[in-house]
Amino acid sequence: xxxxxxxxxxxxxxxxxxxxxxxxxxxxxxxxxxxxxxxxxxxxxxxxxxxxxxxxxxxxxxxxxxxxxxxxxxxxxxxxxxxxxxxxxxxxxxxxxxxxxxxxxxxxxxxxxxxxxxxxxxxxxxxxxxxxxxxxxxxxxxxxxxxxxxxxxxx
Amino acid sequence: xxxxxxxxxxxxxxxxxxxxxxxxxxxxxxxxxxxxxxxxxxxxxxxxxxxxxxxxxxxxxxxxxxxxxxxxxxxxxxxxxxxxxxxxxxxxxxxxxxxxxxxxxxxxxxxxxxxxxxxxxxxxxxxxxxxxxxxxxxxxxxxxxxxxxxxxxxx
DNA sequence: GGTCTAATCTGCAAGCATTGTTGATTGCCA
DNA sequence: TGGCAATCAACAATGCTTGCAGATTAGACC
Ligand SMILES: [Mn+2]
Ligand SMILES: [Mn+2]
Ligand SMILES: [Zn+2]
Ligand SMILES: [Zn+2]
Numbered sequence: 001x002x003x004x005x006x007x008x009x010x011x012x013x014x015x016x017x018x019x020x021x022x023x024x025x026x027x028x029x030x031x032x033x034x035x036x037x038x039x040x041x042x043x044x045x046x047x048x049x050x051x052x053x054x055x056x057x058x059x060x061x062x063x064x065x066x067x068x069x070x071x072x073x074x075x076x077x078x079x080x081x082x083x084x085x086x087x088x089x090x091x092x093x094x095x096x097x098x099x100x101x102x103x104x105x106x107x108x109x110x111x112x113x114x115x116x117x118x119x120x121x122x123x124x125x126x127x128x129x130x131x132x133x134x135x136x137x138x139x140x141x142x143x144x145x146x147x148x149x150x151x152x153x154x155x
Numbered sequence: 156x157x158x159x160x161x162x163x164x165x166x167x168x169x170x171x172x173x174x175x176x177x178x179x180x181x182x183x184x185x186x187x188x189x190x191x192x193x194x195x196x197x198x199x200x201x202x203x204x205x206x207x208x209x210x211x212x213x214x215x216x217x218x219x220x221x222x223x224x225x226x227x228x229x230x231x232x233x234x235x236x237x238x239x240x241x242x243x244x245x246x247x248x249x250x251x252x253x254x255x256x257x258x259x260x261x262x263x264x265x266x267x268x269x270x271x272x273x274x275x276x277x278x279x280x281x282x283x284x285x286x287x288x289x290x291x292x293x294x295x296x297x298x299x300x301x302x303x304x305x306x307x308x309x310x
Numbered sequence: 311g312g313t314c315t316a317a318t319c320t321g322c323a324a325g326c327a328t329t330g331t332t333g334a335t336t337g338c339c340a
Numbered sequence: 341t342g343g344c345a346a347t348c349a350a351c352a353a354t355g356c357t358t359g360c361a362g363a364t365t366a367g368a369c370c
Contacts, residue, residue, distance in 0.1 A: 017337050017346060038327085053349045058328065074231035079327060093276060105271040111283070116260045120290030121248060128266070129282045135275030172317060172366050193357085208320045213357065234356060312370085319364065328354080335348065340341100 001069040001084040004030055016063060024049050025060040029070060035081040035092070035101035075101060075129060091128040097137030104130060156224040156239040159185055171218060179204050180215040184225060190236040190247070190256035230256060230284060246283040252292030259285060 002010060004026040008018050016022075024045045028036075036044070042057040061082055064070045071083040075092060077099045090103045106128050117123070133141070157165060159181040163173050171177075179200045183191075191199070197212045216237055219225045226238040230247060232254045245258045261283050272278070288296070 012338095015346090019337070019347065021348075051349080055329085055350080056348060059347085062329095074229075076229035076231075093272070095276075096279065102273065103271070105269045107267045107269065110265050110267055112262045112265055114260045114262065116258070117248070117285070118257065118290070120293070121250075121285075121287055122293055123285055123287040124251065125286045127284045127286065129284065130272070130276075130278055131280045131282065132276055132278040135273070138275070138277055167367090170317090174318065174366070176319070206320080210321080210358085211319060214318085217358095314369085315365100315367100317364105317366080320362095322360090324359070325357085327356095330353070331351085333349100335346105336344100337346080338344100340343095 001029060001064065001086060007069065010067065010069070011063075014067065021045075021049065021052050021056050022060050022063075024052065025057060025064075029064070029082065029084045032084055033103070035073065035083050037077075037079040037081055039079060041082065073101075077101075091130070093130040093132070095134035095137055096131055097133050097140070100134050100136075104128075156184060156219065156241060162219075162224065165222065165224070166218075169222065176200075176204065176207050176211050177215050177218075179207065180212060180219075184219070184237065184239045187239055188258070190228065190238050192232075192234040192236055194234065196237065228256075232256075246285070248285040248287070250289035250292055251286055252288050252295070255289050255291075259283075 001007070004023060007026050008023070011018050011022065025041060028041050028044045034040075038054070038058050038061055041061065042052070042054045045052055045057060061070070061072075065072045065082075068086060069084075071086055073081040073083055073092065075081055075094050077094060081101055085103065091106050093102045093104050094100070108126055108128075111126070156162065159178060162181050163178070166173050166177065180196060183196055183199045189195075193209065193213050193216055196216065197207070197209045200207055200212060216225065216227075220227045220237075223241060224239075226241055228236040228238055228247065230236055230249050232249060236256055240258065246261050248257045248259050249255070263281055263283075266281070
């Protein structure tokens with residue numbers, strides 16, 4: 001996405017007002033690589049602006065999505081995640097433990113569909129999603145398992 | 156998934172009762188390649204058994220998923236889709252117009268991540284999702300566009 | 311076949327993410 | 341500096357899915 005200053009311009013160009021609420025959302029998203037949910041954006045904005053409503057955050061995220069400034073991702077984590085990195089095409093990795101999302105690059109051109117893609121279908125997007133456990137969650141599972149072992153031995 | 160007869164066995168083995176409701180769900184899913192939603196399964200079962208509840212269909216789908224007899228797919232279509240093809244690993248194509256889902260094969264081994272996969276991450280699944288428009292929806296869009304053209308010219 | 315009982319069924323309420331609504335508020339241009 | 345359309349906050353409603361509780365039933369035992 002563009003910088004908060006450039007976004008101010010873009011919003012006015014499109015005929016949308018530049019309110020303090022929207023600027024606060026810009027600031028949270030700019031150069032943010034965490035792929036936050038609407039709720040997470042709301043919490044972070046609310047630290048600086050406690051009166052903002054979740055509805056306004058959703059509205060601003062939708063506006064930014066419509067303008068192509070951010071991406072709306074559905075990664076099967078329950079809530080949508082928003083991605084301010086629209087400059088470089090990329091794919092995602094999701095931790096099924098904690099919901100962490102990270103960018104991954106993949107060479108789509110090397111992908112072969114073995115002629116199973118129907119000819120009449122117009123592809124708009126090919127998306128790769130890597131699911132698994134991040135190192136943090138792996139370590140936590142490890143701890144839990146050894147603790148179970150311990151209490152079993154102790155009982 | 157196994158055949159309805161084999162599923163009867165498997166359910167009893169696991170300690171689950173084989174009720175007419177469950178058998179009706181088995182029959183709808185067996186050799187069904189349409190990736191139906193819970194609602195769609197419900198509608199089809201209800202044709203033969205009008206008293207069945209949506210809740211029971213969900214429960215049976217969850218049981219079958221837990222037993223590994225079907226797959227629970229989240230393809231961003233609003234509702235979950237259920238896939239009775241667990242025998243062959245495959246991927247999916249989704250029409251953003253009508254929600255149609257079709258199987259596609261892809262050679263995952265040929266996929267290169269350019270060293271962007273973090274080393275500490277344990278991958279459980281790599282999923283490819285192709286989004287676009289099916290031929291039916293493309294034709295419909297075509298019709299609508301020419302109709303718009305028509306009424307504009309006529310006005 | 312008849313009895314018993316835990317599992318299941320149905321109907322409805324509730325949960326969660328997201329959107330609709332509406333009266334009050336405010337950015338922005340004249 | 342006004343005026344007003346756009347926006348805001350609060351709350352209701354939506355769509356999908358699960359929780360709950362009392363009525364019903366599959367399947368084991370006799
Ligand atoms: Mn990203
Ligand atoms: Mn499939
Ligand atoms: Zn994690
Ligand atoms: Zn379609």
